[in-house]
Amino acid sequence: MRQLSLKYEDSLLGKSCKATERIDIFSSSRILGWLSGAVKKLPRSERLEFFMERALEFGFGLFIFSLILSPNLIGIVKGFSTSLSLYLSDILLSVLCILLILKKSFEASSWQRSSLDIPFFFYISFTIFSTARGILIGTIDNPFVSMLYLVKNLEYVIMFYLALNIVDTTDKLKRYLFWWFGAAAVLSAYGIYEHFHPFDFVRGFYRIYERGLFFGQANHFAGFLMFMISLAVALIISLGKKVQKMMLSVLITMMFFALLWTYSRQVYFALFLALSLIFLLKDKRLLIFFLLLVLIAPIFLPESVTGRIQMLVTEAQESNIAHSTVAIRLHNWGIALSSVKDYPLMGVGLGARHRAFYDSNFVLVISELGFIGLLLFIFFLFSAVRSLVRCYRQRSDIFIKAVALGCLGGLIGIVAQGFFSVSFIISRIAGPLFCMLGMVLGAGERINEPDFRA
Amino acid sequence: MKIIDEKGRLFNTINALDLLIMCIFVFVLFSVYFGVVYPRTVSRIITGKVHYAPVAIKVILDKDMEWIYDSILTKDIQKGRFDKPIAEITGKGWKVLGDARYAVINLSIQAQVEVNGVLTYGGKILKPGEKFIFESDRIKLSGLVKELKPI
Numbered sequence: 001m002r003q004l005s006l007k008y009e010d011s012l013l014g015k016s017c018k019a020t021e022r023i024d025i026f027s028s029s030r031i032l033g034w035l036s037g038a039v040k041k042l043p044r045s046e047r048l049e050f051f052m053e054r055a056l057e058f059g060f061g062l063f064i065f066s067l068i069l070s071p072n073l074i075g076i077v078k079g080f081s082t083s084l085s086l087y088l089s090d091i092l093l094s095v096l097c098i099l100l101i102l103k104k105s106f107e108a109s110s111w112q113r114s115s116l117d118i119p120f121f122f123y124i125s126f127t128i129f130s131t132a133r134g135i136l137i138g139t140i141d142n143p144f145v146s147m148l149y150l151v152k153n154l155e156y157v158i159m160f161y162l163a164l165n166i167v168d169t170t171d172k173l174k175r176y177l178f179w180w181f182g183a184a185a186v187l188s189a190y191g192i193y194e195h196f197h198p199f200d201f202v203r204g205f206y207r208i209y210e211r212g213l214f215f216g217q218a219n220h221f222a223g224f225l226m227f228m229i230s231l232a233v234a235l236i237i238s239l240g241k242k243v244q245k246m247m248l249s250v251l252i253t254m255m256f257f258a259l260l261w262t263y264s265r266q267v268y269f270a271l272f273l274a275l276s277l278i279f280l281l282k283d284k285r286l287l288i289f290f291l292l293l294v295l296i297a298p299i300f301l302p303e304s305v306t307g308r309i310q311m312l313v314t315e316a317q318e319s320n321i322a323h324s325t326v327a328i329r330l331h332n333w334g335i336a337l338s339s340v341k342d343y344p345l346m347g348v349g350l351g352a353r354h355r356a357f358y359d360s361n362f363v364l365v366i367s368e369l370g371f372i373g374l375l376l377f378i379f380f381l382f383s384a385v386r387s388l389v390r391c392y393r394q395r396s397d398i399f400i401k402a403v404a405l406g407c408l409g410g411l412i413g414i415v416a417q418g419f420f421s422v423s424f425i426i427s428r429i430a431g432p433l434f435c436m437l438g439m440v441l442g443a444g445e446r447i448n449e450p451d452f453r454a
Numbered sequence: 455m456k457i458i459d460e461k462g463r464l465f466n467t468i469n470a471l472d473l474l475i476m477c478i479f480v481f482v483l484f485s486v487y488f489g490v491v492y493p494r495t496v497s498r499i500i501t502g503k504v505h506y507a508p509v510a511i512k513v514i515l516d517k518d519m520e521w522i523y524d525s526i527l528t529k530d531i532q533k534g535r536f537d538k539p540i541a542e543i544t545g546k547g548w549k550v551l552g553d554a555r556y557a558v559i560n561l562s563i564q565a566q567v568e569v570n571g572v573l574t575y576g577g578k579i580l581k582p583g584e585k586f587i588f589e590s591d592r593i594k595l596s597g598l599v600k601e602l603k604p605i
Binding site: 022023024025026027028029030031032118121124125128129131132135142143144146147150154 | 458459460461462463469470471472473474475477478481482484485486488489490
């Protein structure tokens with residue numbers, strides 16, 4: 001019965017798939033074929049394969065934890081003055097990739113395809129092309145830095161495929177979601193502790209995750225917490241068991257307070273949009289209740305939070321860029337967009353300016369990759385939203401539907417945050433996003449199944 | 455003819471994934487060549503790039519750090535990104551102000567010039583009275599900026 005139901009779901013997915021999703025770039029790859037052939041010549045044993053399987057499963061969980069909780073390893077060695085960062089997750093990612101290649105080659109199994117293969121291919125290819133052009137025409141004066149930016153982008157795509165290939169069942173999705181919520185709980189507990197035991201005395205409002213172990217990452221972790229709150233809220237309104245609802249309620253409360261104390265206004269806005277979308281798709285009555293709650297929120301929110309939001313009005317009126325984050329953003333965006341006139345189609349190349357200069361992912365993409373890059377970026381976002389909506393609408397499994405809905409809300413929140421920060425480049429936000437996308441599509445969109453082509 | 459066929463081949467010739475892997479490999483060689491082996495000195499000016507300016511500053515050593523005074527050596531340097539020197543101790547001495555005696559350290563630093571012309575160092579605005587931290591491989595000291603002068 002279950003088999004029949006899955007077949008029916010897959011045929012539904014198959015019927016609604018676009019031509020780009022039928023393209024298989026993995027099976028005819030010669031490089032993957034050579035790699036697989038070379039690995040097959042290695043000596044193998046059942047014990048080794050068993051160990052590899054376990055290492056991959058446990059390692060991926062550890063990777064999820066380290067993606068959020070690992071401090072900058074170079075920062076620890078050299079003090080926090082360095083802007084070059086290396087996390088434990090970067091090292092684990094390399095190890096996991098090797099293990100996955102070994103496993104796939106030994107089992108002779110095919111690589112999981114997804115509806116994001118073609119958007120990723122075009123976006124990354126164009127990024128390489130535009131950046132190489134920037135080096136040649138001289139808009140990029142430090143090619144090594146541009147290379148590191150490109151590697152960072154590639155890393156997120158690799159995270160996506162790692163998750164897509166490891167998480168292929170609903171059970172695995174549940175297990176790894178548990179790791180994600182575990183990491184979010186530890187992070188929130190740390191944030192709440194920091195709020196009550198601050199590193200410094202600060203007049204006004206003290207932002208957590210700005211000092212100590214996590215240096216200058218209040219907005220980054222706020223983005224991550226927003227994503228996890230979206231997931232947890234989608235699960236709580238979809239799942240039936242009381243114990244699950246209770247546990248998620250406690251977790252949401254912890255994450256909500258940690259998020260509040262980051263005083264990140266862009267993430268408050270992103271959370272509002274994410275939850276509005278989730279409620280709109282799930283139940284319109286919930287949306288009305290939520291909007292009413294937001295309207296009366298100033299009554300019960302801490303004074304420091306409402307004060308922080310009200311500061312936006314005074315900052316918007318301030319024209320001195322030394323005293324207003326709004327003014328400095330508008331000033332920098334003006335400068336960044338002025339170069340679009342000279343380089344409209346392909347931009348100045350990735351890494352031409354420091355990413356912190358932009359404070360907006362969309363301005364960064366227009367300025368560094370031009371309008372073609374922006375179109376390809378929107379194509380990727382559109383494909384991701386479309387795949388998640390399809391998982392939510394066409395799957396009958398309540399759990400997958402709920403996770404897809406939460407992920408969709410989180411994605412929209414990160415897109416909203418992307419107007420005010422480089423959210424698709426920051427590893428604490430983009431890492432979880434790409435990983436979670438891979439997990440949801442891995443479990444919810446089985447393109448490699450024969451029925452997909454039906 | 456399709457741009458990419460169902461087997462993932464671009465214009466029926468090369469697999470898209472293979473092409474991407476080759477492009478990445480070529481790009482890495484390309485950026486190492488132009489970044490390290492043959493760095494280009496002339497670049498087109500686009501505004502908003504990070505600029506640095508040499509600045510001479512005097513720092514009053516924190517009272518609780520004065521025990522380290524004898525260990526401070528001129529030519530001590532702090533390294534920044536890619537191990538580039540960003541600060542160097544150029545001298546030290548004692549200054550008497552009223553009844554109190556203060557240790558003053560002279561440094562030459564590479565300050566970052568922000569878009570609005572403000573000088574910053576280590577993410578903090580450089581101005582008299584502001585906290586300043588110097589960290590070399592050997593020592594770490596902290597104090598308050600007394601005065602600063604662009605070199």
